Amino acid sequence: MDKSSGTNLKSLWEQTVAPLRERLDSTDYTTWIEPMKPLAADDRSVEIAVPNRMFAAWVEENFLDELSDSWVRASGRNSRFHFSWGDVAPQGELFGRPAPAADSGHETAEKLAQELKQSRRRTTGLIERYDFTSFVVGPNNQFARAAAMAVSGQPGTLYNPFFVFGGVGLGKTHLANAIGHSVLAENPSARVLFMSADAFTNRLIDAISHNKVQEFKNRIRRVDVLIIDDVQFLAGRERTQQEFFHIFNALYERGSQIILTSDKYPNEMQGVEERLCNRFGSGLVADIQPPDAETRVAILERKAKEERIHLPLDVATHIAERFDSNIRDLEGALTRLSAWASLNRCEITLDLAANLLGETAPSERRPPTFDEIEARLTTYFGLKPGDLKARRRTRKISDARQVAMFLMRSLAGASFPAIGEHLGGRDHSTVVHGCGAVRKRCEKDARFRAVVETLVRELGCG
Amino acid sequence: MNVTIEREAILRILGRTQGVVDKRHSMAVLTNALVEVHDKEISIVATDLEVSLKQTAPAQVGEPGKAAASARTLFEIVRESSADEIRLRTLDNQWVEVSYGKSNFKLMGIDPEEYPGMPKAGANGAQSATFEVAAGDLGEMVRKTIFAVSADDTRSNLAGVYITKSKKKNQIRMVATDGHRLAVIDRPITGTLPENGAILPRKGLAEIGKMLGEETGKVGITVSGNEAMITVGDSVLSMRLVEGSFPDYQKVIPKETPNRMTVSRDDFLHTLRRVSILSSERARGVRFRLSEGTLELSANNPDMGEAKEELAVDYGGAEMEIGFNAKYLIDVLGVLPEGGNVEIGFGDELSPGVLSGDDAGYRYVVMPMRI
Numbered sequence: 001m002d003k004s005s006g007t008n009l010k011s012l013w014e015q016t017v018a019p020l021r022e023r024l025d026s027t028d029y030t031t032w033i034e035p036m037k038p039l040a041a042d043d044r045s046v047e048i049a050v051p052n053r054m055f056a057a058w059v060e061e062n063f064l065d066e067l068s069d070s071w072v073r074a075s076g077r078n079s080r081f082h083f084s085w086g087d088v089a090p091q092g093e094l095f096g097r098p099a100p101a102a103d104s105g106h107e108t109a110e111k112l113a114q115e116l117k118q119s120r121r122r123t124t125g126l127i128e129r130y131d132f133t134s135f136v137v138g139p140n141n142q143f144a145r146a147a148a149m150a151v152s153g154q155p156g157t158l159y160n161p162f163f164v165f166g167g168v169g170l171g172k173t174h175l176a177n178a179i180g181h182s183v184l185a186e187n188p189s190a191r192v193l194f195m196s197a198d199a200f201t202n203r204l205i206d207a208i209s210h211n212k213v214q215e216f217k218n219r220i221r222r223v224d225v226l227i228i229d230d231v232q233f234l235a236g237r238e239r240t241q242q243e244f245f246h247i248f249n250a251l252y253e254r255g256s257q258i259i260l261t262s263d264k265y266p267n268e269m270q271g272v273e274e275r276l277c278n279r280f281g282s283g284l285v286a287d288i289q290p291p292d293a294e295t296r297v298a299i300l301e302r303k304a305k306e307e308r309i310h311l312p313l314d315v316a317t318h319i320a321e322r323f324d325s326n327i328r329d330l331e332g333a334l335t336r337l338s339a340w341a342s343l344n345r346c347e348i349t350l351d352l353a354a355n356l357l358g359e360t361a362p363s364e365r366r367p368p369t370f371d372e373i374e375a376r377l378t379t380y381f382g383l384k385p386g387d388l389k390a391r392r393r394t395r396k397i398s399d400a401r402q403v404a405m406f407l408m409r410s411l412a413g414a415s416f417p418a419i420g421e422h423l424g425g426r427d428h429s430t431v432v433h434g435c436g437a438v439r440k441r442c443e444k445d446a447r448f449r450a451v452v453e454t455l456v457r458e459l460g461c462g
Numbered sequence: 463m464n465v466t467i468e469r470e471a472i473l474r475i476l477g478r479t480q481g482v483v484d485k486r487h488s489m490a491v492l493t494n495a496l497v498e499v500h501d502k503e504i505s506i507v508a509t510d511l512e513v514s515l516k517q518t519a520p521a522q523v524g525e526p527g528k529a530a531a532s533a534r535t536l537f538e539i540v541r542e543s544s545a546d547e548i549r550l551r552t553l554d555n556q557w558v559e560v561s562y563g564k565s566n567f568k569l570m571g572i573d574p575e576e577y578p579g580m581p582k583a584g585a586n587g588a589q590s591a592t593f594e595v596a597a598g599d600l601g602e603m604v605r606k607t608i609f610a611v612s613a614d615d616t617r618s619n620l621a622g623v624y625i626t627k628s629k630k631k632n633q634i635r636m637v638a639t640d641g642h643r644l645a646v647i648d649r650p651i652t653g654t655l656p657e658n659g660a661i662l663p664r665k666g667l668a669e670i671g672k673m674l675g676e677e678t679g680k681v682g683i684t685v686s687g688n689e690a691m692i693t694v695g696d697s698v699l700s701m702r703l704v705e706g707s708f709p710d711y712q713k714v715i716p717k718e719t720p721n722r723m724t725v726s727r728d729d730f731l732h733t734l735r736r737v738s739i740l741s742s743e744r745a746r747g748v749r750f751r752l753s754e755g756t757l758e759l760s761a762n763n764p765d766m767g768e769a770k771e772e773l774a775v776d777y778g779g780a781e782m783e784i785g786f787n788a789k790y791l792i793d794v795l796g797v798l799p800e801g802g803n804v805e806i807g808f809g810d811e812l813s814p815g816v817l818s819g820d821d822a823g824y825r826y827v828v829m830p831m832r833i
Contacts, residue, residue: 092831
């Protein structure tokens with residue numbers, strides 16, 4: 001250890017941190033640089049006292065590069081950094097170092113970095129198998145995937161927030177995870193955090209009950225990529241929304257990428273504060289539609305390959321025809337089929353598939369009734385029952401009313417006067433205008449179109 | 463039970479119980495003191511199951527018997543009295559009446575049979591060793607070691623003073639350490655010491671110190687099974703030994719300390735106290751810069767400032783710099799006699815220093831700190 005005087009070491013250290021004082025913002029400097037005290041140094045290493053392990057890890061991650069550069073410049077020595085914390089470090093021990101107390105210890109910077117990397121891998125919450133290579137592309141999700149890849153290439157700068165919406169089991173979660181994996185592959189030290197809105201709420205409640213809200217928020221505010229899955233579950237949770245709003249803003253300002261998935265278009269989420277919805281929709285909104293038949297077959301084939309199932313093309317086509325709206329159901333059908341086949345030691349054939357999964361392609365569905373359309377729209381747009389029939393003409397209600405006219409016309413095939421009659425005795429020309437307005441808006445406004453398509457799909461599926 | 467006792471005597475006895483009764487209140491019964499009255503004497507027992515103290519005094523006994531009540535309350539009642547004599551009486555349902563002059567107190571007591579009482583030394587047919595030591599020597603040994611006992615609960619084997627045979631015949635050795643400093647003292651005894659040594663708990667040792675008071679003459683100590691017992695005058699103190707093995711303390715006492723410094727104990731102590739005002743609060747680090755004839759002490763607290771003082775010493779060793787926790791040195795200088803000299807032997811800046819005074823049987827080893 002240092003044979004020269006400690007005053008010397010101290011002035012070396014002052015020279016080392018001086019440039020950081022100028023470069024870092026003052027909070028960072030007083031919080032992270034000032035508390036560090038040099039303990040000893042020799043030709044190869046420099047030992048620094050820090051308050052605790054967490055502190056060491058943070059410094060290692062955020063300031064070590066600058067510190068070591070600056071140290072080399074000040075001392076002319078290319079030393080390894082060691083961190084010590086707790087109070088056993090400077091005081092010599094008669095009987096050797098005792099088992100370190102929980103709050104004291106000693107670690108080299110390299111070891112900390114390594115552990116940090118490992119623990120980060122554990123704590124991202126990402127689902128391992130959901131990456132870009134396992135994502136089957138089709139016209140239904142081409143745009144969303146391209147956008148997701150762009151986001152993962154330039155997290156935080158290109159499209160922020162990135163909002164993916166689409167029906168159940170269409171791959172929103174898969175796509176969001178894939179971005180996380182891709183960012184990590186590019187930059188292993190990036191902090192990526194994936195959690196469902198439910199998990200977010202639960203952790204927040206936990207933090208509130210343990211009086212640790214600040215720690216919880218601080219932890220989340222430090223991430224580089226935050227992925228919140230099924231953000232529609234924030235609906236009706238006011239405190240959670242409030243905290244999330246602040247976290248969202250903090251991350252946004254910090255330039256962290258925010259990725260959200262939902263089964264609804266941002267502004268259509270009921271029970272979610274408007275200011276949140278506005279922010280959700282302020283970046284790029286991409287939708288995922290149900291896959292077409294070819295894509296469904298491709299998905300089945302990929303899944304079969306992954307699971308090492310021999311799947312003849314005609315069977316794949318049959319399953320793809322039978323399950324047309326939801327990839328989870330599609331894959332579930334394949335799993336059921338292969339399980340049955342392997343239990344009974346037989347091949348997967350078209351007959352088997354037809355027997356097990358049902359004979360026919362999806363039956364001709366009856367068109368939805370006026371009441372079904374009205375009920376769906378009322379919940380989707382968050383209206384009060386009867387709003388569609390009433391005289392009121394707020395923007396939201398009249399939008400919904402026009403969509404109702406369009407859907408009643410296109411899905412139920414009803415006549416203009418019948419629709420007008422149902423919607424509170426309106427004139428048939430009003431209905432004609434409404435349907436035209438929706439059609440026109442769909443051409444101009446991709447978000448609006450996505451909403452309408454979602455509704456068509458949902459109602460069409462009965 | 464009905465007994466009358468001099469205020470002076472019972473006040474002293476009850477005062478002594480305050481250090482023994484359980485302060486943590488882990489068992490409510492242990493906040494009580496047990497009063498036993500036999501013919502012509504009263505004895506009061508206090509225990510926290512680790513350390514037990516029984517004190518006896520003469521009394522005017524009206525009716526023998528037993529009672530148990532809050533040691534703290536009994537003490538406060540007696541302390542506030544101005545009468546010469548105190549009367550204790552049992553009433554129905556474990557109530558205890560304390561009266562003096564025109565004052566009368568009734569305390570809710572507990573069933574005296576529930577009180578644990580004194581452990582029986584030599585029970586279980588365990589091996590026992592008994593020795594006698596001069597009261598003055600014992601008091602000094604306690605005083606010169608107890609401050610070095612570890613306060614760290616996680617190092618339980620260091621939470622007491624180790625007693626063992628000294629290398630010299632018919633001498634006891636007491637050793638205390640907290641892992642950073644170590645105090646060793648040897649004193650003559652008669653009798654036998656426990657074969658494998660024993661660790662006496664800090665609390666018991668502190669009570670020994672208080673019991674000895676002005677006592678002169680010899681004091682007997684018996685170590686038996688996992689208990690040690692000591693009798694001083696009318697008091698019997700029993701303590702449970704600390705479990706675990708004491709570390710190999712001999713290994714850490716340096717055999718050679720080439721750089722020796724001799725300094726006036728008083729000057730050294732006062733300089734340390736002054737300079738350490740500006741050492742950091744937790745580590746209390748003070749830097750020693752040694753050169754021929756001079757010791758320069760300095761301290762530096764980044765939040766407050768720095769201090770420096772030069773001291774004339776007798777030193778002819780190598781020039782060196784070494785850091786110490788000032789408290790570790792102030793502690794030991796505080797128990798050394800005023801007006802004497804102390805000698806500290808140093809190896810290098812990472813090796814322990816060995817401090818000794820005019821007392822040839824006492825040595826103190828202290829690890830430096832890196833500053």
